Amino acid sequence: MNACMSAERRYGLSALWRVTAWGVLAAGLSVTLAAARPAAAELVDAVIASVDGEPITLVDLERFTAGRARLLPPEERRSRRDILEALIRSRMFAKEFERTGIHAEDEDVEAYIDSRLVQSGSSRADIQMALARMGLTWEDYFERMREEVQRLALINREIRAKVTVSPEEVRRAWKTSPEYETKDRVEIGDIYLPLPDDPAEAQALRGQAREIYELARRGRFGEAARKYSKGPTASAGGHLGVFDVGALSEVFAREVAKLEEGEVSEPFEVDGAIHILKVFKRFPPGRVPLEEVRDEIYEKLYDELLQQRYERWMREDLRRRHHVTVQMDGAPWQAQS
Known part of the structure; x- marks a missing residue:
């Protein structure tokens, strides 16, 4: 041996x-x-x-x-x-x-x-x-x-x-196991604009947020995020990733529910910041592709x-x-x- x-x-x-x-x-x-x-x-x-x-x-x-x-x-x-x-x-x-x-x-x-x-x-x-x-x-x-x-x-x-x-046993396990079910998911981006403490500055930022929104909704979301967002994903064009809709905060879930793929939300405020969201892609409930989990x-x-x-x-x-x-x-x- x-x-x-x-x-x-x-x-x-x-x-x-x-x-x-x-x-x-x-x-x-x-x-x-x-x-x-x-x-x-x-x-x-x-x-x-x-x-x-x-x-x-x-x-x-x-x-x-x-x-x-x-x-x-x-x-x-x-x-x-x-x-x-x-x-x-x-x-x-x-x-x-x-x-x-x-x-x-x-x-x-x-x-x-x-x-x-x-x-x-x-x-x-x-x-x-x-x-x-x-x-x-x-x-x-x-x-x-x-x-x-x-x-x-x-x-x-x-x-x-x-x-x-x-192969039939593998397929049967894939079709019947809840483990391989996928929930309603969404791929989103966020332009994050923290509100300053000064009321006048905060009001000015709200006006600027409208201008940023207009830029983002014309297909330039990534450019706007890189230029204006103060969030951790600004350099990635504001891309946050894919999330279960049910895992989003109540406010984010409400705004996302209004949007189709490719659409951008109007500016909204939560937790001391202005957010502008974009839905890049929606993933309806279903199953993880068999090819991805066949070996597992x-x-x-x-x-x-x-x-x-x-x-x-x-x-x-x-x-x-x-x-x-x-x-x-x-x-x-x-x-x-």
Whole structure:
């Protein structure tokens, strides 16, 4: 594997990283953990489960609980049975790695960790401090990340090719999602003339504003704005941009409502200034052009389907490949799926 290429990109399942052990530390580095259950001095090494005939003993479970299980998300370690299920999954994955020959080299694990550090805005020192609070070492974490990278590689191999999003699905999402609706919008410009405090000067400016208006309405709005406007967009010919009509102030919305495309408002006063508006273009309600959001919609649908397929693969496909028996506290019970 080439360490120069991001392990995340090669394994192609960035949408799934939040369910990995990385997410436990990266989501704030403030994991609250119950104290590790100490192993009894004379713990009976009873067989409590098996994967493809290989036993999992009570001692195995205690060691896992005190070690890597502390990197599990809280919902996966609520009870000893939850932790046993995680240990069973780990054993099944180990067999899948052996079957497929998947192995993550150290440089791949380093690249994966580095990419997550960048994304989370954390540092290795942050991770090491969190590990120390858990009573774990960097080596414990590194090996857990190696398993995570190998899992991503396996899942990528197993499910990615089975996830497809058709052009029809993209178009349907575009047509039905409120996210891509556009409101009534307008592109406007403004000549801004702040009124002086002196009443005589203010009155003189009102007279000048009429002259500026006459210049602007004859097709010379930009020229008038550059010459007379005191607003921040004067050098751009008074161009303010495109706005939802509903987002405009009440006074601006009222004046804009009077204008067709290309028309200029008569001077009006608000908040101690004279304004002269121009409507450059109107955009009626509709939808964002599909061409502008096609890739965004595709990626969103793909990530959703990938997550669903991943969960089904974990719940059903992986389990079917292996013979799992579970017996806890002397009584057989059905392993969670």
